[in-house]
Amino acid sequence: MPPSTEGPAQVGVLAPSGMLGAGFAPETIERGLALGPDVIAVDGGSTDSGPHYLGTGIAKTTEAAVSRDLRILLKAAATADIPLIVGSCGTSGTDSGVDWVAGIAERVMAEEGLTLKVARIYSEQEAAQLKEELGAGRVHALAPHGPLQPETLESCTHIVGMMGHEPFVEAIREGAQVVLAGRATDTALAAAVPLMLGMPAGPTWHAAKIVECGGQCTTDPRLGGVFATIDHDGFVIEPLDATNVCTPMSVAAHMLYETANPYRMREPAGTLDVSDATYSALDDRRVRVEGSRFEPADQHTIKLEGARVTGYETVSFSGIRDPYIAAGIDRWAALLRVILTERVSQTLGLTDDDYGLDIRLYGHNAILEDIDPDPGPPKEVGVMLLVNAPTQATATAVAKVANPLMLHLPLPEMPYLPSFAFATSPAEIERGAAYEFVLNHVVDVDAPTSMFRIHHTREVSRA
Template identity: 70%
Template sequence: MNDTAVRVLVPTGMIGAGFTPETVARGLELGADVIAVDGGSTDSGPYYLGSGTPKTSAAAVARDMRILLRAAAQAGIPLIVGSCGTSGADSGVDWLAGITDGILAEEDLRLTVATIHSEQEPAYLKERLGQNAIHPLPPHGPLDAATIDGCARIVGMMGHEPIEAALRAGADVVLAGRATDTAVAAAFPLMKGLPAGPVWHASKIVECGGQCTTNPRSGGVLATIDHDGFTIEPLDPTAACTPASVAAHMLYETADPFRMREPAGTLDVTHATYEALSDRIVRVTDSVFEPAEQHTIKLEGARISGYETMSFTGIRDPHILANIEHWAALLDKVLTDRVHQTLGLSAGPDGDYEFDIRLYGHNAILADLDPATGPAREVGVLLLVHAADQATATAVAKIANPLMLHLPTVDMAYLPSLAFATSPAETERGAVYEFVLNHVVDTDDPTALFRTEIRKAGNRA
């Protein structure tokens, strides 16, 4: 490896999303020193943290891991996966570790594997809360002990330090719990002594693989980081990086396109420059990193907010479609009245249940902000009923059944026939989770909140 540069191969934005073996082989040919890939996200909501289950299929993850483990063994370079199992919960780390162990045995690959668990004990967090060491991030307010106790799971979002420690301890493969997307790519080059500004900026750009290229579907990228900056190159020869495509990724999932906070400090790209070295390679310089006075670890927690039952019906009747918002308001009123008459239950945030009517094909996504005018040709009506228990949610949805099948507008002289998408019409979704933690905890030791186990090659059960 060139002592003045580190090449980070990022094959995809998330393990299990898929990539071609050829792009990984291309990365090895270009001299990759480490393979880094994200394994999770909060994008798909709180269910995966609350339930401790992954959103990706084991078969898809195993397919990707087999390619990457072979590549890491072939090249003699580390493989790092962060936020395992979608949420980074301990069960997700163990799930991916089991998949990894199976592949290593099948392929006869003798690689040392480190697992880093990131779930947090409520008792410890309440102790830190009492020491005024937990602080809210906007828009949340102060945390209380009851919220901590109410969480099904809480994870701490690690920076690069626990991953670097595992690499220094001899790990060939690092399977980390919840981690910042950037920490996965930053750990190895920081360990090699490269400056934090270029490292963190490069790691941010490559976090989603090919998303910083002109063809996000083409696969991953290779970042070459040196003491003065970094270059980004697509692994697919038919794709390209441009100054605009690279710079634009600083807009992705950031409140400020020029500054991004990590546990150890803040990346500042205000004065960064982006230069096209060719028609497909971009060089970036003048990125800086400001160390924080206080190292912090972000906490993510999910709790059960209730239980949900869903129904979905389709409307093609032109008269209803021309008056769809009036029809939805009528459905809201009639359902509320009938539930009260039949079950004696009241609706609303302080009542026995809540429900939501979403008009897909009309304004389900943008609601009142939707600029579209005129009636749609067809609309799908999604009813979500939320209650403290499943039986209540389903009972309300069943009362809605005849309304979602035949409810006319007030001026219709006939009963329309609408179309349920499924039979039975009601689908019980089970427990529904909500995120309730958006806080950071102060720590003087960046590795203290995380638990690392290293299993030497050949010493697996």
């Protein structure tokens, strides 16, 4: 987007936190408003917590937390007469997630007597339409995935497309004061208004990347969000909390976060290049960045995310403090797997192909496994057994077969029967359907907004 000859000299972006519902101190928002923002932008979701939330269309945040944050931000946006943008609503950006957040916003505005125009942007995709795009050769795999198969699309419970900044700009230009969107790139939320107002793409996208997680680019992320001031030559980042600090190191380091390349990051419209960026301390808490570039793509693409059911899970967790078992815990875990497999075959008539087992030894290589630099014998171990099967009944039956083994299984040479402790009663906890991400593909589009639907709702006010 070329710079505007009539636009503002700079644009301010208030990023209150890394995620709606994560919480922030109200006084940080007050200070942010004093800095003169042109937009409040906050992410509403993430894939960090796995595929369950996309698979089910259920948020990982509680309604009370989202309502609390929205109440503060809606009042702030109304006071400053600036847009409030929330992306990836309901964690995964499904249509139901957008409607869930919109319902909360409507109740909050009615309670506070606010009258604001709200736009919902839906990003959920139909498998049938995507199959047509696939057949036309417009769907491409991202590494390490291979070519997409039509049946993979059909197996997904939910599929979303990841929008860039363009749908936000369109909604705001059509009069929206609050934009609640489905799945979006984290950066698009903060980049939309600066780009719309004529700020150059290089500094804008780089600033948006730095503020995407709120205070993550500060020396104390616990103290709240940040404020970005973008101009035609670069941008300035400062914390919203007056006691917090941004340093050149803390700001530059955020390009390492969730990126395959710390110098280049792809957006639907092109690629941010920060290889020549410079980071300078303006004072003891503010940092200025210059030299960022943005390379427009020859083809605009929309990334797809999809999740499907892989089976049903039941989990058991027991704790081991027996010193002899702990010293030989790897042998014990291997024995548990062998004996459990045999007993499941004998009692349930199931083979290895009928279910899956995952045995995790917390306190002993459960996280790093074989690359743990300190694999010495533990003093105590938490044993997690996770069973996956085509039905919940089968998963639970396998876990029940494991019950006596996870309570008393001795090593072959032991002259006594050890006792362990289950963390819960009943020992078996049914987790329900388990999901996996199965899409890591992009779709070529002719228009940046073509895969998304913008719905403007009525103004909301106290009756």
